[in-house]
Amino acid sequence: MPEVKVANLSKQFGDNAVLRDISFTIADGEFFTLLGPSGCGKSTTLACIAGLERPTAGSIAVGPATFVDAGTFVPPEGRNLGMVFQSYALWPHMTVAQNLAMPLRIRKVDRRTQDELITEALGKVGLAELKDRYPHQLSGGQQQRVALARALVYSPSVLLLDEPLSNLDAQLREQARAWLKRLQEELGITTVYVTHDQEEALALSDRIAVMSRGDMVQIGTPKEIYETPATAEVAAFVGRCNFLTGTMTGPAEVRLDCTGQTVTVPEGAAPGGRVTVAVRPERLEILPPGRSAPADVNVLTAEVLTSSYIGSRYEYDLRLGDHVIQAETARPGLSGEVTLVVEPDSCLLYPTTDALPEDVAALVRT
Template identity: 85%
Template structure:
């Protein structure tokens, strides 16, 4: 399967610029996810790759074929890309087999070969026995598989998926996610996936591109995106995070506003800088009062406000000075004053500026 190259992609709708200089390369056989909130430009990027939108500027190439460049625009039917929409877009008056046959008929595939390709593809998605049913006779999960099978039946060079699991309930979505990843790995097809679901992106992707307001904020593996987010905005969007403000007092030292105490962080800083400290809830270790934390950890005193049992762990809201922070642990029944211990490496520092995203500002100031 070929690689996908997008360079300096721009898109405007009238006076509204929705994509700004988007550049990335997707490797052969890679599962690449465009992740971000609604309105960030991820679906528009996918539509430009598919040929459903004509970019204002930039270039798009798949393998040796150039789809978009100065003076060049290949229409969707000339790109041999498979696409699954959020709504599935199945023809309701056609059976499952007839839905799969349509793109083959458009490509003038011989009838006997059509039957073979349809049987093989339905076998891959586990729906051979349902080939004569109509979409309204299928569950949501089965419709999703039919839509995927229709996109795969003509052996596209790249598979484009626009939030294909969002219409499924939570449990079925988890099952479909695991099945989709196995199928993509088995086929080895280059895949571009659009979602706003962080868990989905982390579980499925080889690499993730986080988008915001038409910009590409960070590209990396799921572990890189989660463990070392490039900005406070990425840290806030991907997973849960506590945000505390403070002032640096020297290299790798921050005095927190909420407690007036210093903590260590692995960042090269000079004194007097205003920073935001981001800490994941699972990186905060909660110790009952009186327990001694290792000397190499940051130690803070907090008070338990609420606790919730969520199956594999307990989630706590704790008052830390004039802030409320969240922490996760397997320890049940913690109350009153406790000790919070956190490794310096888990304290991520970001410059605090007037440009800090509003959603991050809200998280920083909550419960003051």
């Protein structure tokens, strides 16, 4: 399967710039996810790759074939890309087999070969025995598999998936993403996946591109995106984070606004001046009464406000000075004043500017 190259891609609708200078390369056989909130430009990027939108500027190539460049625009039917939409877009008056036959008829594949390709594609998604059913006779998960089989039946060079699991309930979605990942690895097909679900992106992807307001903010492996988010906005969107503002008082020290206490942070993570310290809830350890904190860690005193049992752990809301933060632990029944411990290396540091996105700025101000 070929690699995908997108360079300096821009798209405007009138005066509204929905994509600004987007560039990335997807390796042969890679599962690459475009992640971001609604309106960030991820679906528009996918539509440009598919040929459903014509970019204002930039180039798109798949393997040796150039689809978009100055003076060049290959229409969707000339790109040999498979696409699955959020709605599945199955024809209700056609059986499963007839739905899969449609793209083969358009490509003028003979009837005998059609039957072989349909059987093979349905076998890949585990639905060979349902080929004579109609879409309304299938569950949501089965419809999703039919849509995927229809995208695979003509052996596309690249698979494009636009939030294909969003219509499934939570348990079925978890099962479907595990199955989808196995299938993609078995086929070795280059895949571009669009989602706003960060957990889904972390579970499925070889690499993730986080988008915001038409810009590409960070590209990296799931671990890189989660462990070392490039900006406070990425940290807020991918997983949960506590944000605490403060002032640098040394090369590796920050005095927190909420308590006036000085905490140690990774040296050189940010220069002097105003900063925002971000800490994941699971990186805050709550010590039981009577237990001493180890050396070389940050020790904070907080008050338990609420606790929630969510099966594998407890989530606590805690008051830290004039700020409310969240922590996760396996310890039940905590109340009153508690001691928090956080490793310096677990503190993420970002410059504090007035240019913080409003949704992140609200978290910092909480």
